[in-house]
Amino acid sequence: MSLAAVMPPQVGQKPDPGMRPVISFHGVSKTYPNGTEAIRDVDLAIYQGDFCFVVGASGSGKTTLVRLLIREEVASTGRIFVDGQETTRMTRRRLPKLRRKFGIVFQDYKLLTKLTVAQNVAFALQVTKPGQRHLKEKVEETLWIVGLEDKLDTFPDELSGGEQQRVAIARALVHRPRIFLADEPTGNLDPDTSWGIVQLLLQINHRGTTVLMATHNREIVDLCRRRVIAIDSGRVVRDEVEGGYLREGEATI
Amino acid sequence: MxxxxxxxxxxxxxxxxxxxxxxxxxxxxxxxxxxxxxxxxxxxxxxxxxxxxxxxxETQADEIHIYLQDSLSMRTIADYELRFSHDSRVNGVAFTSKDQAVVAAQQRGLQLQPAINTLGTNPLPASIDLHVRTLGDLSQLNTVAKALPIVDTSSGSATDYSPGVxxxxxxxxxxxxxxxxxxxxxxxxxxxxxxxxxxxxxxxxxxxxxxxxxxxxxxxxxxxxxxxxxxxxxxxxxxxxxxxxxxxxxxxxxxxxxxxxxxxxxxxxxxxxxxxxxxxxxxxxxxxxxxxxxxxxxxxx
Structure with a gap:
């Protein structure tokens, strides 16, 4: 089975001028109860089919940005829209529907060690779409996309870090989300394995899924030459359509 | 579904x-x-x-048992029954013989047979049982009953009246x-x-x-x-x-x-x-x- 058969149809990489963003931030700030200002006055627009790197040093606000998107955190001020819906004032009842628009992976994989690879992936469908038909086929298709079709009955502890992250990606992908969020997905991986994961994300994006990847992996960002949103001390300091980890000519130690 | x-x-x-x-x-x-x-x-x-x-x-509250001496004749007992039946405070009068008292006690779970065997006689007294019209008359009737010459005082109590229960x-x-x-x-x-x-x-x-x-x-x-x-x-x-x-x-x-x-x-x-x-x-x-x-x-x- 080809990848095209199981992924959403590809949409244009460059947004039309009148196109509505799939994600937008309008003057968003987030201050934690202890007074820490994690995000300050952020304005952003991300379009369907974008592949964005969110870069910045540790503690710059990348993870807060991701958590605000899925409403794990609530913005202190400003408005956030996902797929045309304002999430900042969304009731708890509507959060599950919002979160089903996303596929999310983290640096620490968050796999259930007592379940097999196939069961981990199926778990996402069991809790979001109970009783779904052809569950087994959908799980197998998704594991084929991430290249783990031969690891169905393996337990996470028996896999390498890269393979575990692929399982996490499969779990995030199995319900066919519109937006894929990856928070430091290569943080625990060696360079070769990291590149494999990024290639998989590029492949997912190539078929039309919007991908937002928070990272501080300079090499990957420089190699991909995709949209780069740089955050420093909670502020968006740079937003380039095809950028590198650092601004042109910017020096680093 | x-x-x-x-x-x-x-x-x-x-x-x-x-x-x-x-x-x-x-x-x-x-x-x-x-x-x-x-x-x-x-x-x-x-x-x-x-x-x-x-x-x-509470169901037994309107009742008073007057315990009788063993030596009384049935005629004497009948006379006192009649006397009580004419009392305006009394609603009903009944006689319980010594044997009937044993049966009633056994129905309440009291095992008397060993005591009867040991003593060679039935220790329970016969009684005249009065039902009063109002509970307030119990005390007066108890006083009257206690003063009667027919009551059995050997067990320490002539009646079973217990006002504080x-x-x-x-x-x-x-x-x-x-x-x-x-x-x-x-x-x-x-x-x-x-x-x-x-x-x-x-x-x-x-x-x-x-x-x-x-x-x-x-x-x-x-x-x-x-x-x-x-x-x-x-x-x-x-x-x-x-x-x-x-x-x-x-x-x-x-x-x-x-x-x-x-x-x-x-x-x-x-x-x-x-x-x-x-x-x-x-x-x-x-x-x-x-x-x-x-x-x-x-x-x-």
Whole structure:
């Protein structure tokens, strides 16, 4: 089975001028109860089919940005829209529907060690779409996309870090989300394995899924030459359509 | 429908897994709650039994037995019966012979045969039994009866009139109800806290799973149901343990009370059944509500 058969149809990489963003931030700030200002006055627009790197040093606000998107955190001020819906004032009842628009992976994989690879992936469908038909086929298709079709009955502890992250990606992908969020997905991986994961994300994006990847992996960002949103001390300091980890000519130690 | 069935199946399986993965804590919680249910059930039964004794005493309250000397002729007794029947305060007069007194005592669970065999004679006196029109006349009639030459004073009491019994029993039952109710409320709160803490431990053990469920878009109730079912199961199990212990203790205590204290209280199977069902329902509600509260804080975190 080809990848095209199981992924959403590809949409244009460059947004039309009148196109509505799939994600937008309008003057968003987030201050934690202890007074820490994690995000300050952020304005952003991300379009369907974008592949964005969110870069910045540790503690710059990348993870807060991701958590605000899925409403794990609530913005202190400003408005956030996902797929045309304002999430900042969304009731708890509507959060599950919002979160089903996303596929999310983290640096620490968050796999259930007592379940097999196939069961981990199926778990996402069991809790979001109970009783779904052809569950087994959908799980197998998704594991084929991430290249783990031969690891169905393996337990996470028996896999390498890269393979575990692929399982996490499969779990995030199995319900066919519109937006894929990856928070430091290569943080625990060696360079070769990291590149494999990024290639998989590029492949997912190539078929039309919007991908937002928070990272501080300079090499990957420089190699991909995709949209780069740089955050420093909670502020968006740079937003380039095809950028590198650092601004042109910017020096680093 | 298919989705609903799958959700129910998921919740039941997860509830079972919660209980078994967390077995030591779950069982500790269940047995502690079982003990509490035993105390609640015991309090209910005690209140009911005291109530039954009081009701029995109240039905006998308008009656006074005048104990007679053994040497009296039937004619003398008949004369006094007639005299009492003409008294305006008396509603009814009856005679109980010595043999009838033995039968009545045996019906109340009193074993007299060994005493009769030892003494070689029936120790119980015959009596003239008066039913009064109003309870207020009992005291006056008692005074009149005690002064009669026919009464038997050998046992120390010429009649069975005991003026303080009813108010004393009423105060006993009032105290029992109040103490029982207060104790039940305190025990219910303790049960709730036990269930909440058991569920919090289960939530902690499954925190990664719950985090993933929330992230992929499972609704709050989907996350909550397995824990609520676990709480209901634990509560019902605890109630079953407590109710079984109460039922066994009830039979034993009742038989002891009747043979040792001659209370004459009958086994009330209907009340016991109702109490068991009430305890099971109480356990289920308490378990479910405790779980709801236990998982609530985590979901809203």
């Amino acid at each position: 298919r989705g609903l069935l799958a959700s129910v199946r998921f919740a039941l399986v997860a509830a079972g897994q919660n209980f078994t993965r967390n077995l030591a804590v779950s069982l500790a919680g269940v047995f502690t709650m079982g003990l509490i249910m035993l105390l609640v059930g015991g309090t209910l039964l005690l209140t009911h039994t005291v109530d039954a004794i009081l009701a029995q005493q 009813i108010p004393r029993l009423q105060s006993v039952i009032t105290v029992t109800v109040w103490v029982g109710s207060a104790l039940s409320v305190v025990l219910a709160v303790i049960s709730l806290v036990i269930i909440m803490n058991t569920i919090r431990t289960a939530v902690y053990i499954r925190r990664t799973e719950i985090e993933i469920m929330k992230l992929v878009g499972a609704g709050d109730w989907f996350v909550r149901w397995p824990f609520i079912l676990e709480g209901v199961f634990g509560g019902v199990l605890a109630a079953a343990i407590g109710a079984t212990a109460v039922a066994v203790a009830y039979r034993f205590v009742l038989s002891q009370a009747n043979t040792q204290a001659f209370l004459g209280v009958t086994f009330d199977g209907r009340y016991l059944t109702a109490m068991v069902l009430l305890l099971l329902a109480f356990g289920a509600v308490l378990g479910g509500f405790g779980s709801f509260l236990g998982v609530r804080r985590f979901l809203h975190a």
